[in-house]
């Protein structure tokens with residue numbers, strides 16, 4: 417499978433002829449190489465309801481017919497906008513035709529701000545385990561450091577982990593390096609930095625803090641064959 421990074425929290429997985437996009441925040445994302453009109457995902461997976469993660473989901477899914485996989489509150493909200501959705505919740509897993517998705521805890525918020533400046537609370541934020549082609553990918557979503565990351569890796573050995581390092585809203589580099597240790601992922605990729613001034617970080621600093629994990633900085637558009 418091909419796993420590519422596209423700035424902020426956007427990760428794309430291409431497997432078995434299907435395209436899965438995590439957190440497609442394209443419009444307004446200073447770090448992305450994607451254009452909304454060029455993307456035709458089969459599945460969209462959302463970690464939580466914040467605008468910098470839900471992003472262009474409605475436009476993309478309306479055009480491509482993508483199934484949106486998210487926590488139940490986000491799934492309900494997006495189904496009212498006319499999207500095909502699959503609601504799940506923390507600790508639950510489901511076997512889709514491309515592989516298995518499991519929602520893990522994340523410590524963060526999950527409210528969407530609408531065009532009318534209303535705040536809609538959309539349940540608990542999540543991390544995502546994606547089990548595809550015998551490999552396990554962990555997208556931490558937005559979260560602070562928590563010790564149950566050890567439990568996640570005990571239950572599901574992780575091949576590739578995407579961890580936020582931007583600080584301010586999520587873990588910063590130091591805590592993300594501890595997360596990498598807890599997760600024992602074979603490869604760790606820093607995400608959720610440099611998009612806004614308050615999350616400006618040098619990803620090299622995160623890589624240098626890693627002890628036994630292999631860190632890989634991915635620029636927008638870079639991919640890994642897994």
Ligand code: NI
Pocket residue numbers: 464466469524525558585
């Ligand atoms: Ni967030």
Ligand code: MN
Pocket residue numbers: 466468469558585608
């Ligand atoms: Mn975010």
